[in-house]
Structures are given as C-alpha cells and as structure tokens.
Amino acid sequence: MNDKTIITIGREFGSGGHEIGKRLAAKLGIPFYDDELISEAAKNTGYNLDYVKENDERAPELSIGSYFSGIDIYQSTPYDNIQFEETRLIKDIASKGSCVIIGHAADFILKDEDHVSIFVFAPMADRVERKMALLTEEEAKDMTPAAMEKLCKQRDKQRRRFYEFYTDNKWGAKESYDLCINTSRTGLDGAVSIIETMIAESKGKNLLSDM
Amino acid sequence: MNDKTIITIGREFGSGGHEIGKRLAAKLGIPFYDDELISEAAKNTGYNLDYVKENDERAPELSIGSYFSGIDIYQSTPYDNIQFEETRLIKDIASKGSCVIIGHAADFILKDEDHVSIFVFAPMADRVERKMALLTEEEAKDMTPAAMEKLCKQRDKQRRRFYEFYTDNKWGAKESYDLCINTSRTGLDGAVSIIETMIAESKGKNLLSDM
Numbered sequence: 001m002n003d004k005t006i007i008t009i010g011r012e013f014g015s016g017g018h019e020i021g022k023r024l025a026a027k028l029g030i031p032f033y034d035d036e037l038i039s040e041a042a043k044n045t046g047y048n049l050d051y052v053k054e055n056d057e058r059a060p061e062l063s064i065g066s067y068f069s070g071i072d073i074y075q076s077t078p079y080d081n082i083q084f085e086e087t088r089l090i091k092d093i094a095s096k097g098s099c100v101i102i103g104h105a106a107d108f109i110l111k112d113e114d115h116v117s118i119f120v121f122a123p124m125a126d127r128v129e130r131k132m133a134l135l136t137e138e139e140a141k142d143m144t145p146a147a148m149e150k151l152c153k154q155r156d157k158q159r160r161r162f163y164e165f166y167t168d169n170k171w172g173a174k175e176s177y178d179l180c181i182n183t184s185r186t187g188l189d190g191a192v193s194i195i196e197t198m199i200a201e202s203k204g205k206n207l208l209s210d211m
Numbered sequence: 212m213n214d215k216t217i218i219t220i221g222r223e224f225g226s227g228g229h230e231i232g233k234r235l236a237a238k239l240g241i242p243f244y245d246d247e248l249i250s251e252a253a254k255n256t257g258y259n260l261d262y263v264k265e266n267d268e269r270a271p272e273l274s275i276g277s278y279f280s281g282i283d284i285y286q287s288t289p290y291d292n293i294q295f296e297e298t299r300l301i302k303d304i305a306s307k308g309s310c311v312i313i314g315h316a317a318d319f320i321l322k323d324e325d326h327v328s329i330f331v332f333a334p335m336a337d338r339v340e341r342k343m344a345l346l347t348e349e350e351a352k353d354m355t356p357a358a359m360e361k362l363c364k365q366r367d368k369q370r371r372r373f374y375e376f377y378t379d380n381k382w383g384a385k386e387s388y389d390l391c392i393n394t395s396r397t398g399l400d401g402a403v404s405i406i407e408t409m410i411a412e413s414k415g416k417n418l419l420s421d422m
Contacts, residue, residue, distance in 0.1 A: 016418060116396070121385060126418045133419060174332060174383065179405070180391040185327070187420040190412030194390070197408040201401030207227060207337045208344060209398040 005030065005098040005199055006115035008107040010163075010177065013155035014127030015120045016188045018102055024192045025100040033093060034102035041085045047078065055079055056086075057103055058158050059165035083166060103159065107177065108167035116199055119177040120191060122184040127152055178202065216241065216309040216410055217326035219318040221374075221388065224366035225338030226331045227399045229313055235403045236311040244304060245313035252296045258289065266290055267297075268314055269369050270376035294377060314370065318388065319378035327410055330388040331402060333395040338363055389413065 007024065011017025018034055025032035042052040060079040090109045093099055101110075107117040122130075128148045135143060163171035174180050179198050181191050218235065222228025229245055236243035253263040271290045301320045304310055312321075318328040333341075339359045346354060374382035385391050390409050392402050 019422075119385070122418050130418045130422065133422065172385065174330070174385045174391040174393075177391075178393045178396040180385040180388075182385075182389045184418045185389040185413045185416065186409065187412070187416035187418065189421045190409075190416045193412050194405060194408050197405050198397065198401075201398070201404050202396045205396065205398035205401045207333050207341045207395045207398065210400045211230075211341065211344065 006094050007100045008115055008117050009102050010119040012121040013152045014131045015122040016183045017120045020188050020191045021100045021102045024195055030098040032100045037086050037089055037104055040089055041082055045081055045085050052082055055082055057162045059161040105163050105167050108169055116202055117178045118195055119180045120183050122182060126184045217305050218311045219326055219328050220313050221330040223332040224363045225342045226333040227394045228331045231399050231402045232311045232313045235406055241309040243311045248297050248300055248315055251300055252293055256292055256296050263293055266293055268373045270372040316374050316378050319380055327413055328389045329406055330383060330391045331394050333393060337395045
C-alpha cells in the first residue's frame with residue numbers, strides 16, 4: 001500500500017471487534033491500537049493505570065448537585081482528562097501513518113481525516129456463547145450465561161453513553177459508519193476479508209463515480 | 212457456484228440498491244427481481260399494472276372508522292392482496308434457485324431460507340445529487356434538488372411503513388440485516404465487490420468458527 005490506510009472499528013461487546021482489528025492490522029502490517037491507548041493515556045495524564053482502565057470509554061455521571069449549584073454547570077472530570085488525552089493520542093497516531101484503532105470514538109475524532117469506519121455487531125445469544133467459550137476454566141466457575149448477558153448489556157451501555165456524550169453521532173446506528181457487519185454471519189476472518197475489500201473499494205469512490 | 216445463493220437488498224431511495232442488485236446478478240449469472248415481482252403480481256391478482264405499481268411496497272392506511280367500528284378491526288385490503296401474492300412469488304422464486312431480490316421485505320419473507328441480507332444507504336445530499344444526475348433533460352426541467360429531497364424522504368417513509376407493517380423488524384436498522392453499506396464510500400461497483408466477498412465469507416461461518 002502506498003496511501004495511508006486508517007481503519008476505525010466500533011463494536012458491540014463480544015462481537016469480536018478487538019480480535020478482528022488485531023488480525024486485520026497483522027495482515028496489513030500496520031500498527032494496532034486498543035488497550036495501547038489506555039496505557040499511553042495513563043502515562044501521560046499521571047493517573048494510575050487501573051484507574052484509567054476503569055474509566056476508559058466511560059462518560060461522566062452528572063450529579064444533580066452540579067446541575068443546580070448555580071455556580072458550575074459542568075466541570076472537567078477525570079473522565080474528560082483521560083478522554084482529552086486519548087483524543088490527542090488518536091489524532092497524533094493517525095497523522096503519522098496507517099493504523100487500526102478500536103473504539104474510543106476514533107471514527108468521530110478522525111472525522112476530518114480520510115478513514116474507513118466499521119461497526120461490528122452480533123445477536124446477543126452468539127456474543128454470550130463466544131464470551132463464555134473464551135473464559136479460562138477458572139473464570140468459567142464464577143460466570144453463568146445470564147451473568148455474561150448482563151455484562152454484555154452493561155458494557156454496550158457504557159460504550160453508548162461514552163460515544164454519545166463525546167460525539168454528535170448515534171452509537172451503533174448505521175448512519176454513523178461506512179460499513180456495519182453482523183459477525184455471526186461472517187466469523188472473524190470473514191469480517192477481516194470484507195473490511196479488506198472495503199478498504200480497496202473505498203479509495204476515491206463515491207455514489208456518482210460509476211453510475 | 213454449486214450452492215444456492217440468495218441475496219436480498221433493502222435500500223434507501225437513491226442509494227443505488229436496484230443498480231447494485233442488477234450488476235451483482237449479472238456478475239453471478241443468476242436471476243434478478245425487482246419490478247419483475249410487480250408485473251407478475253399484477254398478472255396473478257388481476258389488478259391493473261399501474262394500480263399494483265402505485266401500491267407496491269406500501270402499507271395500508273388504517274382509517275379511524277375501521278378501528279372503532281366494533282365489527283371489523285382490520286380487513287384485507289388491495290395492499291394485502293398484492294403483498295400476499297408477492298410473498299408467495301418470493302418464496303417460490305427462492306425455493307427454485309439462486310437469485311437477487313430487491314426490497315419487498317424479501318429478507319423477512321425468506322427468514323427461514325439461508326440467504327445474505329444487505330441494506331444499502333447513503334447521506335441524503337449524495338442521493339439527491341445521484342437522482343438529479345440520472346434525470347433526462349426533459350425530466351430535469353420539472354425537478355429541483357429540494358423537490359428531489361422531498362421525494363427521497365417520501366419514498367423512504369413508504370418503504371419503512373410497508374416493511375414495519377408486514378415484518379417484525381425495523382427498516383434500515385443494522386440488526387435487521389447481515390451487512391449495511393454506505394454506498395457514498397464505495398460507489399456501486401464497490402458495493403458489488405463487498406457483497407461478493409460477503410457471499411463467499413458467509414458460507415458456514417459463525418462467531419465461534421474461527422475464534
């Protein structure tokens with residue numbers, strides 16, 4: 001590839017977005033960013049790594065107090081500080097060259113930079129089954145499918161709140177992305193192939209280019 | 212191809228779904244159905260072709276009267292008769308072999324038949340520009356971009372009402388489809404290539420097939 005190729009991947013929890021991005025980046029021979037953003041943001045903001053992990057991709061909770069104090073409607077929170085630093089990192093990474101970035105509203109942060117924006121999803125039952133199958137024997141002792149479903153919903157909700165707090169778009173709505181893939185129908189490698197085709201086909205094309 | 216390949220394509224008005232389906236069917240050498248369903252349904256129901264065209268992919272308007280008559284909550288309408296016949300045709304066509312079917316809620320009608328379900332969309336401005344560019348010189352005299360935008364919205368609304376009246380799914384919501392493509396980013400031939408990759412990758416794959 002001569003041109004810079006930037007791919008952002010939003011994902012429902014358990015639908016395989018992290019793994020798809022990792023395989024795609026390996027296949028294309030370009031850097032991959034997901035948790036890497038977290039450790040870098042921790043280093044740069046001075047927050048404890050566990051604290052940043054805990055607050056990564058989360059939106060601030062506004063308290064009634066701050067709404068009605070009459071003094072400060074909204075003050076910058078640790079969430080904001082982490083998000084501002086991750087935003088700076090994402091812009092910096094993308095300006096330097098090709099990359100695959102998972103989550104973190106990267107699609108919106110890079111709206112002025114040419115990139116391919118993907119969202120992957122799958123029916124809840126399949127996501128629960130996949131996440132259960134990925135547990136170690138030890139982890140599986142403390143987890144039931146019902147608890148896993150609750151975790152999926154909780155994480156999706158966090159991601160939605162985060163995305164919609166910091167962007168103007170709707171999380172997981174097709175209008176916010178270039179391509180949405182149901183990974184239950186393609187598997188992970190299938191999704192990688194589809195994204196590769198999308199990258200090749202999206203170079204300089206538009207709705208009027210081959211009428 | 213040895214296996215039967217059935218592709219359904221839902222589409223926002225002006226996003227190129229009809230043309231994408233036609234090119235895909237030609238490339239795969241399999242039958243294509245869109246208006247063909249209308250003329251066949253007209254022949255079989257005995258309705259006038261123009262009447263069927265007018266009422267194709269439309270949902271019945273329920274009058275207050277029928278809600279409150281206390282006798283008949285809902286009576287079969289010409290819309291239903293056309294839709295019932297088109298449903299029968301779609302099931303019959305799909306049972307016989309590979310095909311590409313545009314709209315008509317074919318994805319839902321064929322939910323028990325293995326098929327690949329696509330939805331194509333594009334930002335309004337691009338759809339208006341494409342539809343304006345496709346007008347003959349004569350047609351262009353009577354059309355403005357503003358009027359074209361109104362037409363796009365009207366046709367999308369009709370399709371949404373039709374789809375949601377006859378199915379349990381949400382029209383244009385990613386959950387209802389296997390793949391959603393923003394054709395502003397791929398052009399029509401690009402979308403065809405992506406669907407071809409999807410067809411190849413979806414054979415026997417699922418979220419647990421290559422963890």
